[in-house]
Amino acid sequence: MKKKIGVIRGDCSSREIVAQTLRVLDAIAHKYGHEWEYVDVAMGGDAIDRYGNPLPDHELEKCLNCDAVLLGAVGGPKWEGLPGDQRPEKGLLALRKGMGLFSNLRPAKIWPQLADASPLKKIITDQGIDFVIVRELTGGVYFGQHETNEVAGVRQAIDYMPYDENEIRRIGKVGFETAMKRNKKLTLVDKANVLDTSRLWRSVLYEMAKDYPEVEFDVMFVDNCAMQICKNPSQFDVIVTENMFGDILSDEASEITGSIGMIPSSSLGEGTRGLYEPIHGSAPDIAGKNIVNPLACILSAAMMLRYSFGLEKEASAIEQATEAVLNEGWRTADMYTEGMKKAYCDQITDLLLEKL
Ligand code: IPM
Numbered sequence: 377m378k379k380k381i382g383v384i385r386g387d388c389s390s391r392e393i394v395a396q397t398l399r400v401l402d403a404i405a406h407k408y409g410h411e412w413e414y415v416d417v418a419m420g421g422d423a424i425d426r427y428g429n430p431l432p433d434h435e436l437e438k439c440l441n442c443d444a445v446l447l448g449a450v451g452g453p454k455w456e457g458l459p460g461d462q463r464p465e466k467g468l469l470a471l472r473k474g475m476g477l478f479s480n481l482r483p484a485k486i487w488p489q490l491a492d493a494s495p496l497k498k499i500i501t502d503q504g505i506d507f508v509i510v511r512e513l514t515g516g517v518y519f520g521q522h523e524t525n526e527v528a529g530v531r532q533a534i535d536y537m538p539y540d541e542n543e544i545r546r547i548g549k550v551g552f553e554t555a556m557k558r559n560k561k562l563t564l565v566d567k568a569n570v571l572d573t574s575r576l577w578r579s580v581l582y583e584m585a586k587d588y589p590e591v592e593f594d595v596m597f598v599d600n601c602a603m604q605i606c607k608n609p610s611q612f613d614v615i616v617t618e619n620m621f622g623d624i625l626s627d628e629a630s631e632i633t634g635s636i637g638m639i640p641s642s643s644l645g646e647g648t649r650g651l652y653e654p655i656h657g658s659a660p661d662i663a664g665k666n667i668v669n670p671l672a673c674i675l676s677a678a679m680m681l682r683y684s685f686g687l688e689k690e691a692s693a694i695e696q697a698t699e700a701v702l703n704e705g706w707r708t709a710d711m712y713t714e715g716m717k718k719a720y721c722d723q724i725t726d727l728l729l730e731k732l
């Protein structure tokens with residue numbers, strides 16, 4: 377199979393994890409007889425440095441001409457002082473919008489090998505943690521109008537949080553269909569006791585629930601959900617939620633599985649062209665030290681093979697190799713616990729490549 381892959385090397389320690397991920401993709405191509413053409417794309421801080429814009433049109437255009445895009449992470453202290461619409465993060469939001477990627481899947485699954493690294497008590501992790509957050513990715517408050525003004529000498533800011541029923545319905549469909557492929561339980565997370573947008577989400581999803589009689593559908597307030605994720609995470613199968621709640625809850629959900637450095641994600645729109653990225657940030661504090669965990673990015677590449685290219689065997693091979701490395705006790709610093717063997721970023725990739 378021949379595919380064109382957009383590669384966004386990103387900022388700070390992102391460059392290290394993307395480099396390791398390409399080694400894994402090369403090994404897969406070699407072993408299974410595929411051919412990848414990598415197209416370098418600048419986005420985030422890197423694009424600001426080169427072009428003065430976190431996502432110039434020509435870079436978005438490159439992504440639209442690829443079969444899928446792989447990303448590490450963007451942002452860092454160097455660009456923190458910039459105005460909101462010129463920051464690296466704005467490039468990421470514009471990329472998601474420009475590629476039409478409204479649906480973001482963030483699996484929270486505990487690797488039994490990493491249960492000791494979870495901040496939760498064993499009595500809770502023993503129940504198992506295996507759910508998916510379906511996060512709406514191109515609407516809501518991250519894409520509403522942002523304003524900062526001064527009124528009568530008092531500074532004020534407003535962020536709008538718009539949603540229309542069509543945006544809700546298309547992500548609701550992903551939620552129900554994801555649940556149908558799993559344990560048939562869907563939880564809508566919202567703040568319907570306060571927000572109009574949440575009340576609209578509820579009304580649309582209750583309507584849709586009638587078309588999915590096999591799915592056990594329920595609703596939960598976001599504050600309660602944040603608490604339930606650490607108290608009783610095994611109750612969840614699929615969570616569907618709006619953009620900001622999904623952003624916040626997915627960080628929490630990843631950490632209870634042992635390390636945020638292990639969680640990949642996929643973002644898709646109507647077709648198969650997706651964006652694949654770890655859910656963690658660019659970890660500027662550890663950049664250049666070769667200690668960042670590359671596995672979330674490598675597992676994101678596995679998701680790309682599965683969801684954009686339909687290469688199930690190759691995707692599973694990467695996941696199984698990851699598991700084998702963990703089984704042997706190898707850990708990067710973020711997931712290290714006593715008695716384990718510490719590995720550097722490139723070293724854990726070497727080990728993984730040996731298993732492939
Ligand atoms: C994420 C990140 C981004 C988001 C930031 C960097 C804009 O936190 O992918 O979760 O909020 O979506």
Ligand code: MG
Nearest residue numbers: 623624627655
């Ligand atoms: Mg986030």
